[in-house]
Amino acid sequence: MKRKRPEDDSWNPYPEENGFESDSEVREGVVPYDPLQRYLQEINRYPLLTPEEEKDLLLRYYRNPDPAIAYKVVTSNLRLVVKIAMEFQRYWMQNLLDLIQEGNIGLMQAVKKFDPFRGIKFSYYASFWIKAYILKFIMDNWKLVKIGTTQAQRKLFYNLKKEKNRLLAQGIEPVPKLLSERLSVSEKDVIEMDQRLGEWELSLDAPVAEDASVDHMSLLPDQEASPEKALSRLELKRLFAGKVEEFRKGLTPRENIIFEKRILAEEPMTLQELGEQFRVSRERIRQLEEKLLKKARAYLEKELPDLRSDYFEETP
Structure with a gap:
């Protein structure tokens, strides 16, 4: 052919x-x-x-x-x-x-x-x-x-x-x-x-x-076994993690806790649990979380323009 x-x-x-x-x-x-x-x-x-x-x-x-x-x-x-x-x-x-x-x-x-x-x-x-x-x-x-x-x-x-x-x-x-x-x-x-x-x-x-x-x-031939590809992904992961840590330095103590417990954690705390911890309503925690997500996306889009900005998903 x-x-x-x-x-x-x-x-x-x-x-x-x-x-x-x-x-x-x-x-x-x-x-x-x-x-x-x-x-x-x-x-x-x-x-x-x-x-x-x-x-x-x-x-x-x-x-x-x-x-x-x-x-x-x-x-x-x-x-x-x-x-x-x-x-x-x-x-x-x-x-x-x-x-x-x-x-x-x-x-x-x-x-x-x-x-x-x-x-x-x-x-x-x-x-x-x-x-x-x-x-x-x-x-x-x-x-x-x-x-x-x-x-x-x-x-x-x-x-x-x-x-x-x-x-x-x-x-x-x-x-x-x-x-x-x-x-x-x-x-x-x-x-x-x-x-x-x-x-x-x-x-x-x-x-x-x-x-x-x-x-x-x-x-389909395996295209994943390349050491170069593994190294590239590791470097990108390291770069991304570093930018996240830089972003967190500009947050208040309360924002850092919400960011860690709601956005980064594999098993996020509920809105109710964080609301009780900070003595605010569930809705207030949700508002703070949404604000943090927007700030994080904007920061990462600026710092890492070639990567997608939707790394952080809204936590239920």
Whole structure:
């Protein structure tokens, strides 16, 4: 199979639309045609770039936005998009390829926006663009069926699974009534969202065909085992933690306690508990927490412009 070399930026990272011939005989054969399997097989035909090759291409593209260079970077990272899309599959009850398509658009945006002089590894930077486009697609399409449109539903979308796992780790049964109290939403919303999130999930261990011995994940080469990538993530984590500590130096003693006990803690204190500690209402603690979140996001956006500002989530 031959690939077309892109002549302008109108190309897209979909194998059959970029010069791959369609295997019609596969569709007509005995083995059921699996579009996802076909896509994974096709993207594996694109070569992976070494870190040095990727850095060189990104630097060249930064200085001269050549679509042919962008094409090489994007196609070498299509596997990354698939892995991220699979992380969001429980939130999308339709075709996983929908999420992959949106993630690919995010990847292309990452190439256009990436600044190689910032000292951030491209795969880390690109992952935020990929996730942003996938999440926007999910939320926009759920709006059509009245899911995720209200503030309470958006909060549930992001926090329900995390809160359930937190309660289970404490040995507490995550019943809807308790979850609704912890997340400050109605019990009806909890039940509805929980049902919808559990309706559809593609297992990474599922075979690509009924009699196949390989699964979807085995078709994706491991891109996580690089010592350089591990070091990069460790450095970013250290940098982020350092900026958080700098931010805390400007807080009052009470703000520091609320910041630590409500925002940083793995098991946050309740609004009631902190209210009793400081002899104020639950609502006052909530107001102080929201103020701290806004201050933290603004500070981090200024200090770390290449990283996302939504590290801190609102605690129930």
